[in-house]
Amino acid sequence: TTLMQDNLAPIPELYVSYDSAQKMKMDAADLVSHDLTPRQICDLELLMNGGFNPLKGFLTEVDYNSVVDTMRLTTGELWPMPITLDVSKDFADSIELGQDIALRDQEGVILGTMTVTDRWTPNKSHEAEKVFGADDSAHPAVNYLHNQAGEIYLGGPITGIQQPVHYDFRARRDTPNELRAYFRKLGWRKVVAFQTRNPLHRAHQELTFRAAKEAQANLLIHPVVGMTKPGDIDHFTRVRCYEAVLDQYPASTTSMSLLNLAMRMAGPREAVWHGLIRKNHGCTHFIVGRDHAGPGKNSAGEDFYGPYDAQDLFREHQEEIGIEMVDFKHMVYVQERAQYEPADEIKDKDSVTILNISGTELRRRLAEGLEIPEWFSFPQVVEELRKSRPPRAKQGFTVFFTGFSGSGKSTIANALMVKLMEMGGRPVTLLDGDIVRKNLSSELGFSKEHRDLNIRRIGYVASEITKNGGIAICAPIAPYATTRRAVREDIEAFGAFVEVHVATSIEECERRDRKGLYKLAREGKIKEFTGISDPYDVPENPELSVETENVEVDNCAHQVILKLESMGLITA
Ligand code: PPS
Structure with a gap:
């Protein structure tokens, strides 16, 4: 070429x-x-x-x-x-x-x-x-x-008029012309770019270094920090990881620059687009991997693109893009030789032990706080990942009680709070109906619109608590399934959402009528009363449903504790 x-x-x-x-x-x-x-x-x-x-x-x-x-x-x-x-x-x-x-x-x-x-x-x-x-x-x-x-x-x-302002990693951001000037200054005539939206582990370090050696080029780690696939590890964590890996390359062979690109996950077309962008940034070679910029599975559970579609489309257009494709070698660890080798170059496959940890397995090990071996990743990288993805037993979570007025939500929630505080380790906040309606929602009544607002506010506060590693216990009636689902989504972005249906029947609640509200509701003196004159959607798939009739409060709270243990959220 x-x-x-x-x-x-x-x-x-x-x-x-x-x-x-x-x-x-x-x-x-x-x-x-x-x-x-x-x-x-x-x-x-x-x-x-x-x-x-x-x-x-x-x-x-x-x-x-x-x-x-x-x-x-x-x-x-x-x-x-x-x-x-x-x-x-x-x-x-x-x-x-x-x-x-x-x-x-x-x-x-x-x-x-x-x-x-x-x-x-x-x-x-x-x-x-x-x-x-x-x-x-x-x-x-x-x-x-x-x-x-x-x-x-x-x-x-x-x-x-002006560049968008970035307050983070300013020294690591370069325009195409800044990178071109940098390469010119260092005399880098050939540069292999590596695009990534994931943390780099040893296999990536090996393959990128190999790619640069093969092309007799220098290497540019060019990670995307704009927008990547929803659910990816945030770029702050990733950049700290990249900085740790950068030290592993021979001095002055490799550089890193952050690219504020909004990815589309468009596979083949995206690969060609990435090539054009790297060409503009002064690179001469570009690594294209298996399933480059892949979006995951479609709604029928199949891959959107073939694993090598991106390489094929890129190869077809590489002359025109003006950048040469370096195909990604699938690197695996050979235990006997204690080194990474391209999978397709291993001649003695049957007599050696080949080790690999998939992305899913890595996430599992992080979630459960299990060992991540040194042959797989660099200790500093693992340390950063553990900080941003602590094991479940150290993450925040929300326990969300729902049920009729007088069903026993508050009482069980209180008992649960005390038990969790006895265990220690994480701060606990109780967002009981009364507390919320006094401090967050004092202006709201009980129309559908107001109840939704009330629950969304509780969800917001609980999601912040969860994000910051605490335990939020919520105990509103929360009668509508769609609103509960929305709150679940808000919270699951940061930690577990444990829905507990306090399944006391309306008849029993009315029989107890601790606050005398059911009587007033029957007399029409309170309008839109849940279970009497306003609907309650029974939770279809709560994490736990507790009966309260003939069961002690302590036992109900204990059932929740057992559930939390079985989900790995607390350790016995
Ligand atoms: S909601 O629907 O989730 O926003 O309700 P919540 O914030 O949990 O408030 C329920 C408490 O308010 C009292 N109350 C009513 N409940 C239901 N319907 C009507 N119309 C109503 N009016 C006042 C009632 O005491 C509820 O308290 P709990 O603690 O659930 O018994």
């Missing part, structure tokens, strides 16, 4: 000069503003700094159609990913074609302006089919397209 040797000359950016930028900032007060979404901020940064060269703005309608259908701009240039400015219908209707709009970050800082030349309603299902291979919302980008992106696209050229 003939590679352009001018890979280190500056490439065009969309920024105006400092003086013009100052003036534009003042004038922008008169412009209509669009508040960019986190993904749009990532896209805009790479548009402005040349990472998305040759794009000069968000795609126009003809370019969009061309990119979606043919992977090319109308100029014929290769570009596989639609970079679009999606907005609401109301916003789209409020502007006229030809108008300049201000593009602002979430704090209101103006980053650039766009002259709106195009406005259209995209066929999102078509986009999903063509770009992501299926109109299936199990694909994160298709889900984004249908459920998060606005319904109208605006297109037009961008004028760059």
Whole structure:
């Protein structure tokens, strides 16, 4: 392959000069503003700094159609990913074609302006089919397209005013031209880029180093810190891990730079896109792995793309991208020789012991606090991962009691709190109905809307407690299943959600009528009373259901403790 040797000359950016930028900032007060979404901020940064060269703005309608259908701009240039400015219908209707709009970050800082030349309603299902291979919302980008992106696209050229502000790892962030200048300065003529959204373990270190050696090139670890696959390890943790791995390469062979890209997980098309982006960053080689930028399984439980589709599409276009593909070697650990070797180069497979730990197995070991051997990863990396993913017995969690008024929720919740406090180890907060209605929801009544608000507030506080490693015990009636499910989702982002149905029957609650409220409800003196004149959705799959009739409170609380033990949340 003939590679352009001018890979280190500056490439065009969309920024105006400092003086013009100052003036534009003042004038922008008169412009209509669009508040960019986190993904749009990532896209805009790479548009402005040349990472998305040759794009000069968000795609126009003809370019969009061309990119979606043919992977090319109308100029014929290769570009596989639609970079679009999606907005609401109301916003789209409020502007006229030809108008300049201000593009602002979430704090209101103006980053650039766009002259709106195009406005259209995209066929999102078509986009999903063509770009992501299926109109299936199990694909994160298709889900984004249908459920998060606005319904109208605006297109037009961008004028760059300033880079998005990053407060983290500033020294590790480089524009394409900064990287080009760096390579020029160090005399790096060949550079292999490694794209990643996961922590690096020994196998990655081996394969990247090998790839660079084979290409007789230097190595750039180029991790994505913009947006990756939902559920990935946060970039703060990952960057601390990468920094630890960086020390493992021979001095001055390898560098690392952070890329503020919003990934789409589009497999083959994404690989080509990644190649173009790395080319723009001055790299000459690019490692493409098995299932590169894979989105996981579709809704039928099958892979969206074949494992080597990305390599095939990349190979087909590599001349045009101007970057050479280095295919990823699947590295495995050979115990007898105490080293990593490419799986397909091991001649004596049957007489040696090959060790491997899958991603799933790694997550299990982290969750259960089990050993992660040194042959698998570097101790500093494991230490960082353990900090961000403590074992379940050290994570926060929420116990969420639900049941009728007078069912015994508060009493059991109190007993549970005391038992957990006796055990110690984690702070415990009780969000009892009374406490919440006094301190968080004093203005609310018992309409559906107000009950939902009340429960969402409890869920929010519980999710913060869970995130920070504490135990939240909630004890509202929480009569609606959809609201309970929403709260569960909020909390499960950070730790376990243990729903406990206090299954005392309405007849028994009314018989007890400790506060005399049922009598008042029967007389119509309290309206919308749960179980009498307002519905209660019985939980379908609670983690635990406790009967209270003829059972002592202490025993009910003990059942919860046993449940928590069996879930690995507390240790006996
Ligand atoms: S909800 O539905 O989850 O928002 O309710 P919650 O915050 O748990 O509050 C329930 C307590 O408020 C008293 N109360 C009522 N309950 C149900 N329906 C109506 N209309 C109502 N009006 C007042 C009642 O004492 C509940 O207390 P608990 O502790 O559950 O007995």
